[in-house]
Amino acid sequence: MDNEIAISGTGIAGLAAATAVIAADRNCLLFGPSTQVMRGGVQLAPNGWAALSVLGLAQDVLSRATRLHEITVRSLINSATLARLPLKDVYASVAQADLANIFKQKIEHSDRFRQTNTTIKQTSLINDGVNIIGKDAGLYHVAGLVAADGVAGFGRTFISGQSEAEVKASLTTDKVALRSTIHLSDLTNFFSQAVSNLWLGDGVHIVHYPIGDSSNIVATMPKTLAYSKWQERLFQHNSPLQLLADPAIEWTSTPLPRSSNSICWRRGTVVLAGxxxxxxxxxxxxxxxxSLQDAACLMQSLTQYADITSAFAAYARHRSGAVAKITQKADISGKIMAFSGLAGKLRNAVIDLGDNHLIEEWLAEVWASDPGLHGQDN
Ligand SMILES: Cc1cc2nc3c(=O)[nH]c(=O)nc-3n(C[C@H](O)[C@H](O)[C@H](O)COP(=O)(O)OP(=O)(O)OC[C@H]3O[C@@H](n4cnc5c(N)ncnc54)[C@H](O)[C@@H]3O)c2cc1C
Structure with a gap:
């Protein structure tokens, strides 16, 4: 189809990008399985909600989300409360599956949308767009491609020129996230409070927050600490987290990748997202x-520029600059959260003494809506 934009990847970034393309009145061809298991949830801060608002979906997502009213930081060592940050602007958790379904409902009803369940095998740039060969051996011709196919997908290798193995090796770290979703009825009332909880320990931190009728729990630690019975060592007696030591609880382990911004976001009419x-x-x-901010910016760029090369160039320029600061802050936050021994004790003491101001200042820049975004729910 003329002027069709392909999206690769059916994760949050791919579905949000497809929504953006359709909202900008372009035709969209989505590559990837139409059904994908999505477990657990995400917290969305004010900047995520601002992006959803631009995409016209903030109210729909909010109707499935759990509003959180406070971030509480505690010591994992003695359960002391170190800081409490009231959340004035919208901050809420949502199940990834619910978020995905809202995007799907929006795009699947559009006559500008089509999907192929195959993934992308190969791409070549040609004068009037992009030729794509799918893993189904099908040949597709599109005007542009938004590669939202994750950390080890096709897009990163195509833009960077690195092999898949090189990309994977450059992202490996020694950290792991152990995740569990537990029904609130199996937990104490402590877990039901509309609070985003952060527990800082010795090289380890725990995050938990409610989503609907469940609690989403993530424990982050070096792989070397995640050996058998790690729960018993971490969730001690007389801690509100004690019942998480139950060996019957199932945890899913996810290796955490090293942070990395793509140096280049665009090659011709192929751009990255998510x-x-x-x-x-x-x-x-x-x-x-x-990823939601990427999509909102993509929508605005495609609305502003008729020609895809100009739209993608504006998108890539804007988003690569905005994201760099966030990635750097996420990295520094991770290092501080991973402090152990004396450094960990000092960290907790500084947060305790700093009241909310330290954390508020740190997050204000992150949560500020991307200056390139404007517009409201339609
Ligand atoms: C422990 C943990 C907690 C998190 N908590 C939060 C949080 O609270 N808030 C928040 O905002 N974020 C959070 N995140 C981050 C968030 O989950 C990710 O940033 C987001 O899900 C990434 O979405 P994505 O669509 O870019 O990538 P993915 O979800 O990885 O999707 C990429 C898709 O592309 C597909 N694909 C791969 N290769 C190809 C190909 N060749 N062709 C077509 N498709 C292909 C893959 O199969 C996959 O479906 C968390 C992450 C972790 C690990």
Missing amino acids: DAAHVMPPHLAQGAGQ
Whole structure:
């Protein structure tokens, strides 16, 4: 189809980018499986909600989300409360599956949308667009491609010129996130409070918050600490987290990639979006939020410029600059959260003494809406 824009990847970034393309009155061809299991949830900060608002979906997502009213920081060692940050602007958690379904409902009803369940094998740039060969051996011709196919997808290798193995090796770290989703009825009332909880320990930190009728729990630690019975060592008696030591609880282990912004976001009429463009540790809870900002910016660029090369160039220029600061802050946050021994004790003491101001100042820049975004729900 003339002027059709392809999207690769059916994660949050790909579905948000497809929504953006259709909202900008362009035809969209989505590559990737139409059904994909999405577990757990994400917290979305004010900048994520601003992006959803630009995409016209903030109210829909909010209706499935859990508003959180405070961030509480505690010591994992003695359970002392170190800081409490009231959340004035919209900050809420949402199940990834719910977020994905809202995007799907929006795009699948559009006659500008079509999807192929195959993934991309090869791409070549030609004068009037992009030729794509799918893993189904099908040949597709499109005007442009938004590669939102994750940290180790096709997009990163195509833009960087690195092999898949080189990309994977450059992203490996020694850290792991152990995730579990537990029904609130199996937990104490402590877990039901509309609070985003951060527990800082010795080289380890825990985040938990409610999503609907469940609690989403993430424990981040070096791989070397995640050996058998790690729960018993971490969740001690007389801590509100004690019941998480139950060996019957199932945890899913996810290796955490090293943070990395793609140096280049665009090659001709191929651009990156989501984790493919910006790999960041989850310590600022910004990966999905930044993917939403990518989509909002893409929509605005495609609306502003009729020609795809100009639209993609404006998008890549704007987003690569904005994301760099966030990735850097996520990295520094991760290092501070990973402090152990004396450094860990000092960190906790400084947060305790600093009241909310330290954390508020740190997050204000991250949560500020991307200056390139404007517009409201339609
Ligand atoms: C422990 C943890 C906690 C997190 N918490 C938060 C949080 O609270 N808030 C927040 O904002 N973010 C959070 N994040 C980050 C967030 O989950 C990610 O940033 C986001 O899900 C990335 O979405 P994506 O679509 O870019 O990538 P992915 O979800 O990886 O999707 C990429 C898709 O592309 C597909 N693909 C791969 N190759 C190809 C190909 N050749 N052709 C077509 N498709 C292909 C893949 O199959 C996949 O479906 C967290 C991350 C972790 C690990």
